[in-house]
Amino acid sequence: MDKTIIPIRLVQKILALMAVAVALVMALAVPAVGVAQEAARPTHIAAQLAAEGPIAAGQTVMVAIHFTPDDGWHGYWRNPGDAGYGMQLKWQLPAGWQASEPEYPVPRQLLISGLMNHVYKGPYAVLVPLHVPAGTLPQTGVPIALDAQWLACTDVICVPENAQLQFRLATSGTASDAPRFAAWRAAIPALLDQRAAFEITDELLRLAIPVPATLPLERPHIFLGSTDIINYAAPQRFSRRGNQLIAEIPLALRGDAPDAIEGILAFDEDDGVHFGADKGAVGAAGVPVAPNGAMLPSLLVLLLGAAAGGLLLNIMPCVFPILSLKALSLARAGENERQARKEALAYSAGVILACTALGGLVLALRAAGEQVGWAFQLQEPGVVVGLLVLAAAITANLAGMFELPSVSVTRSGEPASAFATGVLAAVVATPCTGPFMAAALGAALLLPPVEAMVLFAALGLGLALPFLAVGFIPAVRRLLPAPGPWMARFRHIMAIPMGLTAAALAWLIWRLAGAEYAFLAIGISAAVVASLAALGSGQRAGTRSLRFTSVAGIIAAIVLAFGLADAYDPPQSARSETALIDAKPFSQARLDAARSTGKPVFVWFTADWCLSCKVNESVAIEREATRDAFAKAGVIALVGDWTRRDPEITRFLTSHGAAGVPLYLWYPPGGSAQQLGQVLGPETLVTLVGTGPVTGPISGPISGERQPSVSGGTLLPAGSASGSD
Template sequence: MPGSFPTAAWSSWRTLIAALLLVLTPMLAVAAESNVQQSPRATVSLVSEYAAVSPGQQLRIGLRQRLAPHWHTYWKNPGDAGSPPSITFKAPDGITVGEIAWPGPDRFIIGPVASYGYENEIVFPMALTVPKDARPGSQLVLEADADWVVCEKECIPEDGKFRLALPVEADARPARTEILAAFKNADARQPQPSPWRASVSADESTLQLAVEGEGIAPASVQSALYFPDSWGVVDHVADQVLTVEEGRLTLATTKGQGYTPGPSAGLLAITDGGGQKRWFALELTPAVTTAATTGAPATLPLWQMALFAFLGGLILNLMPCVFPVLAIKATAVAGMSGGDRREVRLSGLFYTLGVLAAFMALALALLAVRAGGSAVGWGFQFQSPLFVAAMSWLMLAIGLNLSGVFEVGGALAGAGQGLAERKGHAGSFFTGLLAVVVATPCTAPFMGAAIGSALVAPAYVSLVVFAMMGLGLALPFLLLGIFPAVARRLPRPGAWMVTLRQAMAFPMYATAAWLLWVLAQQAGEAGLRMALAGLVLVGLVAWLVGLGQHGTRKRWWPRGAAVAGVAGIAGLMVMLHGAEPQAATAPAPSTQAEPYSAERLAALRAEGKPVFVNMTAAWCITCLVNERTTLSTSAVQEAMREHEVVYMKGDWTKRDPAITAFLQSFQRDGLPFYAFYPAGKEAVLLPPVLTQAIVTESFKQ
């Protein structure tokens, strides 16, 4: 036909076009994948969900591994052998690559060892955001160094350098189907948040995981496997015996040598009745703590918690932490001598109300912080440099009041209530408040178990326990009010009370100095400078207030200057609140101590070594007394050497989540805390007040 295209020529053109498409298609799609690192065992590259990206876009990239048959790579906890993949990036300014979102693993058992990881193909996805100012027509270039281990019967480390260039265009273009399918397979393994409550308990050899909630039933769980986030929590190769009943699933297995009590995390892989496998992220709380091995139950009944709290509060009156408040108490008791019976009783009642109000405020604060997801403990406020500085200024102000520099009557913790002409009981109330605030750095015997149990119990139980603790602390002063005849046997008021009052100022000054030392451990030289400046301003304000109070003529300028001084103190508080904290260092006894870490403790126990753990803080007076009078003595040091005891020390001067978790694993929330791990055995808890005999006898186990 005239003008028609020859059939033979058209066939040639079609062949040429097809060949060009075969060549150009990979070139158009190659932007979604980097260069490939290939070995007989694995083909590895850096891939992107998109072949072209747009400004401000959020996407994922991933390290893609295609493994030869029977070879596998590793999860973040590799199990008995292997190592997880690691990758570091060189990215343009303004680009940050997120952490690996680890897909759920499988378990591979080869002879006597087990590993956690993946076979066939896996993508380790990471989030990436394209800068908003990226220009269309440019390229987003990522360079990465990665290393990984692949195993069959032998394990071989591999590594590679990758360069991924992503064109920036006005509209993003997805990667080719093969890469998208690889991301989809990894997404199918991504752990889901667990809808159930999960806890873990352990004895000398067995670990049990318990999961409870709706949707758990024998028909819906064909098999299950627990993958702990941390190495050595379980014996990786041991069987995990599954028991399923309506609303509850348990897995019992052999405890690993790296297990430490306390909150932990991991994955639960469940295969349902239809054969589908899903992974669930678990946040595990201890179901039974090692307190069981010391004869104490994991949780206490309410009456026992209340009794322990009452006894602990009563004994708290004798603890070194409360000694600074004895000065205030002594002045107040002296003022009760010869007083009206009704006034004496009301004084004791108001003091008790102050103590109870302070304990209720502490309980509510602890519960509120816990509800917000933070872990804190008894005495947590002394972990704040701002609070410590404010307390040192308050102690100085009280001391100056007792010394007669100025008069406030009952407004400053009741320091001068016995000498004030007014009959109000605000001083008694604030004396009770201050007694609790100063007492909280330490715990007395019985208090630890009560506080620990109360803070994992319902809120009303916590409030009851803290109220009983306050009643125990207030009881001696309350009894003086109920039986005023005891107070009337004291010497009659007179000039001697002025001398007593002035003498009682010096424990306040000593407490202010000690708090400055604590602050220096927390906030370093800069924090100490601000606190010292605050002390000068407190002294100036006190002097100006006293100057305005004395004399026959009305003086307004001292009051104005005092207001300016108070403003300066407020400014220092703001600066302290924003100051960068420094590493805190509580004083160490002469015995050399290793810093506490859960990993090191687990390793020492696995080696069969006895370990003594001392949890302390610079603000815990009882801790410091124990270290000076017991732990640093030659008898205890010699006993440690004789029995080859490893001494570990944790410093809780500032908040430390690892130490908080360790304390909570024993249902404890305060200091002092001492645990001794005999070789091959669980922990034995020592009392908060130590003697040389108590420590050396424990080592003989």
């Protein structure tokens, strides 16, 4: 038995020694050259070591780890956010050498299912300072090695990856990687030489960061290096107080509050500064800053803008369908002063309550991490079905098919009717952001909740102002025609635009959820109208003999409603075959690629439920003159369809201070975005393309030119001072 065991053990030892020998031979075979040596390519992200130049004893050399993700894949910043994990590095260096903390470029935000990630989607380099001790260096160079581990992800899956990277640092010669290192260094955010201050309240992390008041901020965002402190996906609020930028970020603190924090203040997607902050007094917030860097007007100016926008909303195309309800109410209000005031107050209460309720719901959803904007309710097919049924019922009411006090607009002395009309006016009117409204609504998404709710109430007040004027100013009321038989005829005539509104809602449902869904929605509306017509017939006859028919219609509507979920099949968003402008669907990547071509770019955001958007497209965009001007100038056109909820478009709208559509942006070659007015004239775009400067309403440049450095607080060059991240 022993004679059998001993030879086997000898064989095992021999094999082990052979494996060690092979490993030593491979280790000694590392080339002694001063250029990067690329490891075996990982599955999805390639990694490569490179050095800035020849090393010298007693100095610091910068080494880069250059990553190249495959298309659709991304790597992570050292604080990955809500998911993922940062890179892990294990260096093998000669005795006495030291590696400092890695220095990262500005990451980008990636929101997936409410989780915010800090990522890099294209090639990027992480720089690591290596400190070389004093002494003699070998002429053949110094070998170093690195065991790196990282996470590679798409928007769907993640794969842990690693690489063993080897490199021989040259001690003489020229730096072959100098051009690449210049670009990599420029991408590292410079270090502020002044410390910021921070404080933690019950709900917020508040920061006071010293940056000059003149520094343009296109899309400010705080990437906090310290973990377990903030809600990464929550909106960040910024304001300016002199040469300090005040940032307020909702908390998600786990554990004790730290004594110091650090991170990156991003100016836009590529530029930023690295800051450190100590506990201290932050002070009151200053003038609010929109995400595009523009300082918001004062609250008084915003309130006046919201009220003026609401007032003008009464004549916007998207509000026309409800003018019939207003017209009848205005006519009825002329009967007596007391009744007119009651009607005006009830109507105004309905409008203001609906506007503030919609605004509060938008703020609540955004605070919960949802990417929604103004008029988000019309992006939900179920809500539009409800509006379709309501519009069909009001059409039947105006046509005289039935009388129902809660929606009848011809009953005298019925404040509940005026209140319901006001609510309906606000719900139907608010999808469009008319002139003066854009700045106010965009600011409402940035201001503290109380001030934001005041802005939404001011919008409702502006929408209700004509009705209030009739109710409380006798001279205005006397201009109205006296009540009479004409009102009944006018009521029946006004059933036509309301019926057209119902048809438009049915078309919108088809665009949102598909043909079968729209067919069922129309069936539900028809069943409800048939039921109400049966009820009205009984009302006129003074009997209840048709109650069974009415109940049968309601049952049919309920049965059809159960089939809506299974019928949901939204069509693909596609440009009409008759569209004149050759526009591609919007995405941030496509916009970046278009701007990189050096050609002018025009981007517009629209929705099928926004009538003012469609009017602008008909009047100014989808025209032969505009098409020819675009073709001559080489304009690249992109269109963002916000008919259905699209988080990327919502984030982009918010980043430009817009709460809804329409939004029109013009990018001159190599220049920053210019925001056009929300009402376009027939020649606006033709003139814009032909002359360069924008004629007509414009919000001015969205951002200034990028400035890679800041003074006072001054910036230290990357890699100087402490040289740590």
